[in-house]
Amino acid sequence: MSLRWHILGAGNLGSLAGAALQRAGFDICHTGARHGAADASLHRHLIYPDGRQESCQWPGDTTGPITHLLIATKAQDTATALLPVLPRLRAAATLVRLQNGLGSLDGLPLPADCRIIEAISNSGAWRAGDTINVVAENPTWMGDGGAAALTPPDWFDALQPHWPALHWHVDMRRQQWLKLSVNAVINPLTALHDCPNGALCDDPALRAHAARLADEADQLLARLDPDWPNDTLVRALHLARATAQNTSSMRADYRAGRPTEIDYINGWLLRQAAPLALPMPAHAAIVAALH
Template sequence: MTTQLNDSSMNIAILGYGAIGGLVASQCHKLGYTYQILLRTPEELTLEIQDIELQLNHIQPNTSLIDDPQPFDLLILPIKAYQILPALKSIKRNIKPYQTIVLLHNGMGCIEQVKQLLPDNPCIAATTSYGAYKPDANTIKQTGLGETHLGWINTSQSVQKAKIETILSNLLPPVFWHPDISLALWKKLTVNAVINPLTATLNIKNGELAKPNYANQIKDIITETHAVIQSLEYSISFDELSSLVKNVIDKTADNYSSMHQDIHHKRRTEIEFINGYIVNKANELGLQVPQNEKLLKQVQQLEMR
């Protein structure tokens, strides 16, 4: 029997407290939403969050164990792409069919995995250009305002779409809802496919990519990715993709990319869900993407070291 969502309140669960997860928790706290952070081990948590105006906020979020969560209606996963499936498998026995899953990560490929694992759950794909990092375990520094794009990829008649959309629209504004989120995800993937592996392999900040000596390689990556997008019959021009990449490079010039930081701190990267996803799609479509293949191998080699 499917339980209906409570009209008077909606409970939010956030998996982990990474940089973006911390920002989501901070906004929930500010707005007075009922929320919990799901953890693998018991911990009394205090987060220090520095916003874009350098104001410090301290929050003590409600926490639960991932194996024994408090009741929730929305489950937000602001984690690495490769963590999505293992995390959902570990919490699957506590997930009810009426609960909405929100995927908030870089890269592509997880949607297919989640649909297979939880075919009956309402699901939303989201991508954000907010910038944040963690100088230590319990501190989050916001480095850039962004925008967030969301779209339903699976829904049901019982889900309170309007209420959920209102809540999510308040978390990382401005928010844009799409009838088909796929093109927005491909746009973000194109940006990530350029900035992340190049900054990681070259050991540079994002802004360095604006130098002329990187122009040809950037153009080749975008050309290959654009060919894949066109073959999938999404309508966007090469110039629009190029402008989008240039704009993000300029806006985040002083930042290190997430992949650069992963390599620097000897963590696994999301390369398989970024350039690796482009390579896989290109193979399915019979297209050649040598620049993306090269970057995939280079980052994988760095990971092995």
């Protein structure tokens, strides 16, 4: 196919997405300067749970026009990475945001006519150099929630057979909130206490702290959505058990001294609570602690 995708942020999920787009026959290149010389070729070697291996080689492009852009940087890096790219966006460009958290595009001078598609992936992977070790290929949802939400873009049908468990979802807001509410419990607690996910189930003090964070999230989201299920703690503990030995991305960033996504997860909840005058002391405290 002649359609070209630019990838901004070829980390774990960005590389998985790029590999799926390449299998679908799209032309792939990376942009930005996070991976050495921005115009240099980028290599990724993916190892899947069933033993399959896949090699990808994507050229760099720092000057070409962009019609389709996959944004897979960490949320806190979005502005720095995206601003230099904005002048290259063509009219009615498509941006797919594959990131944890919400609000990473807020306030950025995006073209008024661009289509922003949100993507939520529950796949797991870790990287060692150029090798992406895929732990699990779990469902991914895409959708934009706009007037065209019922109709996926033309490229989606070509991509779906090559991206395991990829679905178009009309109500992406609910899917985003479901994931964010769980991340707002597991990620900051495991980062602050430097523990694997399963510790939230095994340690009574951590479980009690998780319950306070979950309760505050449910109170807020129920105010924003009367049909909110109020089950954040149940979902968080279920995921923590299923990934008991895993290290959350926030824990990994915090241990390495890197900025975390806290402002786009718990911080996003606090920003929604402020106009409602809804106190969220547990979330405010953990944001302050991780800063």
